[in-house]
Amino acid sequence: MSTTAAPAPGASRQDLTLLEEHWGERPSLRSWFSTVDHKRIGRRYLVTAGLFFFLAGVSALTMRTQLARPESRLLSPQEYNQLFTMHGTAMIFLFATPMLFGFGNFLVPLMIGSRDMAFPKLNAFGYWVFLLAGLFMWVSLPFGAAPNAGWFAYVPLTERVNTPGLHLDVYSLGLLFLGIATTAASINFIVTALKLRAPGMSLNRVPLFVWAIVATAFMVIFALPALNLDNAMLFLDRRFGTHFFDPGAAGNVLLWQHLFWIFGHPDVYIIVMPALGIVSAVLPAFTRRGVVGYPLIVLAIVTIAIISFGVWVHHMFATGLPRLSYSFFSAASSIITIPSGIQIFAWLATMALGRLVLKVPLLYLIGFIVTFVLGGFTGAMFALTAFDQQVTDSYFVVAHFHYVLIGGAVFPMLAGIYYWLPKITGRMYHEGLGRWAFWLVFAGMHVTFFPMHLYGLFGMPRRVYTYRSEPGWDAWNLVSTIGSYLLAIGLLLVLIGVVHAIRRGRPAPPDPWGGDSLEWSTESPPKPYNFPVLPEVHSLHPTWDEPSRESMGAGATEDRILAEGRRTLFTSELDGRRERVVEMPEASLQPLVLALALLVFFTTMLFAWYPVAIAAVVVVAATIGVWLWPPRRPERELGVST
Amino acid sequence: MPVDTRRDVTTRSRSELWRRRLLPVVLLGGGLALAGCSGGAPSALNPAGSGAGRVANLWWLLFWISIAVFVEVMAVLAWALLFRRRRDARVRHGQPLRFVTIAGAGIPLVILVTVYAIGLRDLAALGDGPDPGAPTIEVTGHKWWWEVRVQGGAGATANELHIPVGEKVRVRLRTADVLHSFWVPQLMPKTDLIAGEVRETWLHADRAGSYRGQCAEYCGTQHAHMAFLVVAEPRQDFDAWVARLAAPAAAPQTDAQRRGQAAFVQGSCAGCHTIRGTGANGRIGPDLSDVGSRWSIGAGAVPNDGGHLGGWIANPQTVKPGNYMPPQPVDPGQLPDLIAYLRSLK
Numbered sequence: 001m002s003t004t005a006a007p008a009p010g011a012s013r014q015d016l017t018l019l020e021e022h023w024g025e026r027p028s029l030r031s032w033f034s035t036v037d038h039k040r041i042g043r044r045y046l047v048t049a050g051l052f053f054f055l056a057g058v059s060a061l062t063m064r065t066q067l068a069r070p071e072s073r074l075l076s077p078q079e080y081n082q083l084f085t086m087h088g089t090a091m092i093f094l095f096a097t098p099m100l101f102g103f104g105n106f107l108v109p110l111m112i113g114s115r116d117m118a119f120p121k122l123n124a125f126g127y128w129v130f131l132l133a134g135l136f137m138w139v140s141l142p143f144g145a146a147p148n149a150g151w152f153a154y155v156p157l158t159e160r161v162n163t164p165g166l167h168l169d170v171y172s173l174g175l176l177f178l179g180i181a182t183t184a185a186s187i188n189f190i191v192t193a194l195k196l197r198a199p200g201m202s203l204n205r206v207p208l209f210v211w212a213i214v215a216t217a218f219m220v221i222f223a224l225p226a227l228n229l230d231n232a233m234l235f236l237d238r239r240f241g242t243h244f245f246d247p248g249a250a251g252n253v254l255l256w257q258h259l260f261w262i263f264g265h266p267d268v269y270i271i272v273m274p275a276l277g278i279v280s281a282v283l284p285a286f287t288r289r290g291v292v293g294y295p296l297i298v299l300a301i302v303t304i305a306i307i308s309f310g311v312w313v314h315h316m317f318a319t320g321l322p323r324l325s326y327s328f329f330s331a332a333s334s335i336i337t338i339p340s341g342i343q344i345f346a347w348l349a350t351m352a353l354g355r356l357v358l359k360v361p362l363l364y365l366i367g368f369i370v371t372f373v374l375g376g377f378t379g380a381m382f383a384l385t386a387f388d389q390q391v392t393d394s395y396f397v398v399a400h401f402h403y404v405l406i407g408g409a410v411f412p413m414l415a416g417i418y419y420w421l422p423k424i425t426g427r428m429y430h431e432g433l434g435r436w437a438f439w440l441v442f443a444g445m446h447v448t449f450f451p452m453h454l455y456g457l458f459g460m461p462r463r464v465y466t467y468r469s470e471p472g473w474d475a476w477n478l479v480s481t482i483g484s485y486l487l488a489i490g491l492l493l494v495l496i497g498v499v500h501a502i503r504r505g506r507p508a509p510p511d512p513w514g515g516d517s518l519e520w521s522t523e524s525p526p527k528p529y530n531f532p533v534l535p536e537v538h539s540l541h542p543t544w545d546e547p548s549r550e551s552m553g554a555g556a557t558e559d560r561i562l563a564e565g566r567r568t569l570f571t572s573e574l575d576g577r578r579e580r581v582v583e584m585p586e587a588s589l590q591p592l593v594l595a596l597a598l599l600v601f602f603t604t605m606l607f608a609w610y611p612v613a614i615a616a617v618v619v620v621a622a623t624i625g626v627w628l629w630p631p632r633r634p635e636r637e638l639g640v641s642t
Numbered sequence: 643m644p645v646d647t648r649r650d651v652t653t654r655s656r657s658e659l660w661r662r663r664l665l666p667v668v669l670l671g672g673g674l675a676l677a678g679c680s681g682g683a684p685s686a687l688n689p690a691g692s693g694a695g696r697v698a699n700l701w702w703l704l705f706w707i708s709i710a711v712f713v714e715v716m717a718v719l720a721w722a723l724l725f726r727r728r729r730d731a732r733v734r735h736g737q738p739l740r741f742v743t744i745a746g747a748g749i750p751l752v753i754l755v756t757v758y759a760i761g762l763r764d765l766a767a768l769g770d771g772p773d774p775g776a777p778t779i780e781v782t783g784h785k786w787w788w789e790v791r792v793q794g795g796a797g798a799t800a801n802e803l804h805i806p807v808g809e810k811v812r813v814r815l816r817t818a819d820v821l822h823s824f825w826v827p828q829l830m831p832k833t834d835l836i837a838g839e840v841r842e843t844w845l846h847a848d849r850a851g852s853y854r855g856q857c858a859e860y861c862g863t864q865h866a867h868m869a870f871l872v873v874a875e876p877r878q879d880f881d882a883w884v885a886r887l888a889a890p891a892a893a894p895q896t897d898a899q900r901r902g903q904a905a906f907v908q909g910s911c912a913g914c915h916t917i918r919g920t921g922a923n924g925r926i927g928p929d930l931s932d933v934g935s936r937w938s939i940g941a942g943a944v945p946n947d948g949g950h951l952g953g954w955i956a957n958p959q960t961v962k963p964g965n966y967m968p969p970q971p972v973d974p975g976q977l978p979d980l981i982a983y984l985r986s987l988k
Contacts, residue, residue: 077863077964150860156837157820157862162785247838253821254836287726288733293742318823318832318858320841323769327762334754338747345746348715349738351722355731358723366719373715377708380754384761386768387704389831390686390697393823393858457701459684459827461858464866468942471682 010556011532011563018563023115023529025587034587036120037528041127042106043424046417048131049099050495055138056090059083061488064448068481070469080465081148082167086141088151089171092267093178094134096409100274101185103416104213106424107281108189110519110526111207113198113535113542115568116584118191121591121627126184128595133178136602140170147171150463152264153234155245155256160238169238169606172231177602179228186217194573198518199560200537200548201576207517207540208291211298212277215305219266219273222309227263230256239608254319261312269308271405273301275412276343279365282412282419283347285513286362287354290541293346300339307336317388326385333383340376344369359513360434364415367442371407375400378453393463396456402449414441414494421501422508426525429501437493444487451476451483516541521552534560534569537576594623684854686827690874691846693830696764703760707753714745768831771844772810777884779803780814783822783835783857786864786965787928787941797887797918800928801870801941806880807850815841823859826872832858847874856942863964869942890919891931891987902983905976914967917987927967935988940965948981955980 011019025031035041063083066075075083105123109116117123140146145166149158158168193214197206233244234256243249245256280291291297313321313329347369356362378400382388391397421429456462458472467473511520520543522530533556535548542548551560559578562568566584571577601616689695725731778793781803790803793814805811815824817835824843825832833843847853857868875883894900903920906912912922918931936946943962944950953960955977958967972980 077866081863149862154821154860157860162820162862253838289735292737293739296739296742319834319836320839323765326765330761330765331758334758337754338750341750342742342746344715345718345742348718348722348745349742352718352726353734353736353738354726355729355733356722356727358727366723369715369719373712374708377704377712380757381701381704381708384700384704384757384764386697386761386764386831387700389768389833390694390701390827392832393825393860394827457686459686459854459856461825461856461865463860466866468869470684472685473683 010553011561015561015563016532019527019529019532019561022563022566023527025528030589031587033592034124034589036116036124036585036587036591038105038109038117038120038123039424039526039528039530041123042102042104044127045098045102045105045130046424048127048134049095049102052090052094052134052138053099056087056095057488057491059087059090061484063087064481064484066465067467067477069478070467070474072466075465077465078144078148081463082141082144082146084463085147085150085171086138089137089147089175090134091405092151092271093175094130094137096271096405097182097267098130098134099413100213100216100271100278100409101182101189103209103278103413103420104189104274105185107420107519108192108210108213109196110423110522110530111210111281111517112193112196112201113518113531113537114192114196115530115534115566117188118196119188121585121588122184122188124588125591125594126181126188128592129181129184129598130178132595132599133174133181133602136177136599137170137174140166145170147174152260153256154260155234155237155253156247158234158238159245166606169235172235172238173602173606176228176231176235177598179224180598182220183224186220189213189217190221195570196568197571197576198535198537199569199571199576199578201542201571203574203576204295205537205540205542205576208280208294208297208301209274209277209517211301212273212280215301216270216273219270219305219308223263223266223270226259230259230263254316254321257316257319258312261315262309264315265312266305266308268401268404269304272408273304275409276301278412278416279347279368280343281517282361282365282415283350284541285419285515286357286359286365287350288357288514289350289354290516291346292349292353293342294540296342297346300342303339304336307332307339311336311383314383314385314388317385318392330383330385334380337376337380337383344373344376359418360429360431360438361415361419363435363438364411364418367438367445368407368411368415371403371411371442371445375403375405375407379404391456393461394456395452395460395462398462399449399452399456402445402452406445406449414438417494417498419513420519421498422512422524423519423522424525425502425505426508427501427505428508428512429497429505433493433497433500437490437497440486440490440493442490444483444485444490447483448480448487449483451479511543516544518542521549532561534562536560590623590627594620594627597623684827684856689828690849690851690853691829692848693768693844693846694826694828695848696767697831700761700764704757707757711750711753771842772812776810776812776844777806777880778812778814779805780816781824781835783815783817783819783824783861783868785819785862786857786868786962788857788868788870789818789928790870792884792887795884795888797889797931798916798929799887799932800936801938802873802936803870804873804875804880804883805845805847806877807847807874809877810844810846813843813845815843820861821859822857822861822868824855825858826853826855828853829855829872834859845872847872850874850876852937854942864962867941867943867962867965869938871937886932891917893919894983894986896982896986898979898982899986900983901976902979902981905972905980906983909972909976910970911980930984931987933987934985948985951981951984952977 025035066072147170148167149163153171156162193210236242237244243251245251245253247253284290311329311333314333418429418434455473455476460473508524510524518535533552536551538547539545562581567581568584570579570582572579597616597619601613604613687698689698780791780793782789788801789798791798815833815835817837822835823832829845829847833841851874853872855870855872894903907921912924914924914926916923916929939946939950939954940962955970955972957969958965
């Protein structure tokens with residue numbers, strides 16, 4: 001498929017044969033289920049998250065159709081409430097983070113010059129859990145048992161007495177199930193980025209995208225336990241009659257909100273941060289220079305990751321907490337816009353000093369800046385308690401977070417899809433089709449969501465399945481609905497563009513853009529072992545600098561080819577100094593078996609078939625045991641040297 | 643002369659910039675202002691009291707600051723798009739860290755500190771409630787309607803509360819079930835109703851009128867139909883309303899109304915509803931002692947007239963699906979009497 005000229009002269013034909021033998025996977029049904037290749041797993045993340053995006057998008061279109069006119073009866077309130085809950089829950093949990101983790105999975109090992117993620121089996125396991133947890137939640141919708149209390153599922157509405165049925169059990173168990181995948185992936189990113197970087201890639205040479213993914217992973221590790229705790233308590237309240245959130249028994253309903261938003265606000269940055277990482281990764285190729293202010297951007301990333309844990313109460317400004325605490329969280333929420341401001345102006349400066357190559361990825365970056373900045377303004381407004389109390393839970397807030405999440409996450413993702421499509425599929429996309437799609441997506445986004453600022457200010461609350469005709473509400477709602485169809489057509493064109501590229505696109509060269517990071521020094525698509533010769537990194541832009549490139553060619557040394565076995569290099573955390581060679585695991589069915597056993601566990605918990613659930617726990621424990629059992633192989637075969 | 647040419651280009655592009663970017667924004671701002679003032683909608687930009695008025699002023703300040711910063715960002719972007727696309731544009735490899743720090747952190751910091759201080763002042767003002775002696779209205783949220791009582795008064799009404807113009811009135815908020823949020827965009831920002839706790843807010847209107855409020859915290863199936871009306875009226879009208887709430891309901895005047903009352907008290911209605919001064923004292927649904935004078939049926943679901951009332955009694959589930967009132971097995975012969983009686987309760 002790829003048109004690359006001869007591979008790096010550094011690796012001999014014999015080396016390549018050996019590498020192919022150790023890393024290559026024969027296409028078979030078994031290998032489809034057992035693969036641990038980060039590129040295949042990354043692609044699956046992207047496709048599966050795309051599928052969930054499609055489902056959540058269709059939900060949104062259905063809702064917009066209902067809201068096109070006042071007092072419409074297309075949907076019953078029960079249907080509408082399930083749709084808006086699944087839309088939000090799926091967009092946040094099943095699309096945004098998995099999509100970005102998909103980019104991370106595919107790109108992090110390539111960008112840091114490694115042959116795989118640190119824990120390839122854990123990686124495969126994370127994907128299967130994500131897929132199964134997503135299906136677990138979506139399958140409830142056709143049965144009318146989908147979550148129906150909003151993506152933030154406030155108690156006491158979500159207690160059994162107020163919402164009987166399986167709805168919220170699907171929510172709490174589904175998110176607990178999914179949380180396993182997110183946690184596993186985060187641990188994997190952190191260890192991969194700290195230990196598997198190519199020799200010479202000291203921390204100040206780590207690509208900004210990798211910085212963003214690692215900061216995100218740390219945020220997940222600290223934020224997710226709060227959500228898991230919340231959901232565990234909700235499930236116990238609903239199923240086993242505990243009283244964590246029952247004020248009648250000294251429980252507290254605001255406890256849910258605190259824990260939810262201690263997770264929930266960092267989660268906004270968990271979504272936006274890797275997307276901002278994509279912006280920093282795509283920009284150099286289309287401005288022909290490195291991003292301005294690398295240390296400032298790294299500092300901004302780390303600052304956001306920390307401050308984001310101190311702003312959650314701004315989601316609770318109307319709950320009547322003490323005014324003194326509001327003034328603190330208001331200040332913290334104001335300050336957190338500063339690191340974003342630094343990044344925006346660093347990118348603007350990059351564009352102003354570089355030479356712009358106006359291709360589709362750059363169009364999306366420009367769309368990103370325009371949209372994200374507008375979303376940032378309203379975000380800064382929400383930091384002010386008095387203003388927040390007026391517009392929270394109105395359509396103004398719906399406008400705000402769609403500007404932030406579509407502008408700040410979806411636009412960069414689309415830029416990333418067009419940018420890395422040649423690397424992922426080995427094919428080029430159609431530029432004209434891409435431009436049409438961009439303009440439709442951009443226009444559709446603003447036509448849909450800009451009016452929401454207006455009817456939010458005009459007093460329309462969010463999460464209503466219908467509304468009474470009011471001046472300023474009807475016409476603007478219709479405009480939003482029309483915009484949503486435009487947006488949908490644009491996104492459909494993106495999909496057509498991707499399919500067209502895969503089926504008809506012209507073969508991609510290894511480096512169609514003149515990119516600066518290491519993935520562009522591999523073939524398109526990369527070989528299963530990524531690099532015939534692991535690179536030695538001499539700068540922040542290794543593909544642009546001669547010594548780094550040469551290290552994979554003429555300057556190759558045997559200790560970076562490592563063709564005898566599935567091996568890659570461990571380096572030191574800070575300086576990226578070579579430490580030792582490590583053996584990587586083979587393909588395995590254990591990840592799939594473990595994920596399936598967990599699916600059985602969560603499904604039987606849902607339906608209260610506890611004996612089967614106990615059996616599933618035994619299978620889970622046994623699989624983990626087998627997985628962790630040290631391999632029984634002769635020492636010489638381990639091939640691990642120092 | 644190349645320098646002059648360049649300047650020419652810059653001025654032209656500047657005027658173009660004005661036409662393309664600034665003008666629409668200014669028009670938009672004007673449009674927004676007009677739209678906000680166009681009567682009818684419960685718009686936060688058309689405030690009628692000191693609470694919402696303060697926030698509306700804050701909004702316009704934030705709006706104009708946002709416009710200014712947006713223009714700044716768009717200007718840099720437009721400049722890059724105008725001048726940095728030429729094939730022969732020379733890439734410069736500088737690191738203008740000072741520019742990034744000043745534009746990205748310094749200027750925003752000054753703006754944020756300023757608006758934070760103003761926002762803090764407004765937050766304090768919103769917390770500056772009525773005097774201890776001011777009237778207090780007790781509001782309890784139910785799925786999906788509002789129970790309204792005057793503190794110290796015996797009776798209740800639903801989905802409508804009255805306040806005297808020009809006075810701050812205390813509103814004490816409780817919920818009977820799930821979380822709700824009390825929001826009258828033209829008078830006062832939101833306060834949530836928290837299960838197991840009591841919250842307080844206040845209302846102040848500086849001109850007489852009816853102001854629509856609505857539940858703003860998602861509360862289940864019929865969250866969309868949980869509206870209420872705040873009627874701001876002269877003090878003597880308010881006092882009369884308070885007195886009416888304490889008094890028994892109007893007695894039936896005609897035969898039809900008397901038959902309707904009998905049907906109400908002896909039928910299933912009385913199991914859930916109260917009409918003061920009759921045997922009906924159910925406490926599950928709203929008190930109907932003044933139902934004939936209310937602005938709507940079903941907390942904003944339909945207008946309050948005979949036809950809608952009949953439809954509601956016969957089958958509330960078609961009007962407001964999922965609400966807690968089951969379809970009533972009312973004899974079709976009795977329905978006109980019931981309607982006549984309920985309409986007379988003013």
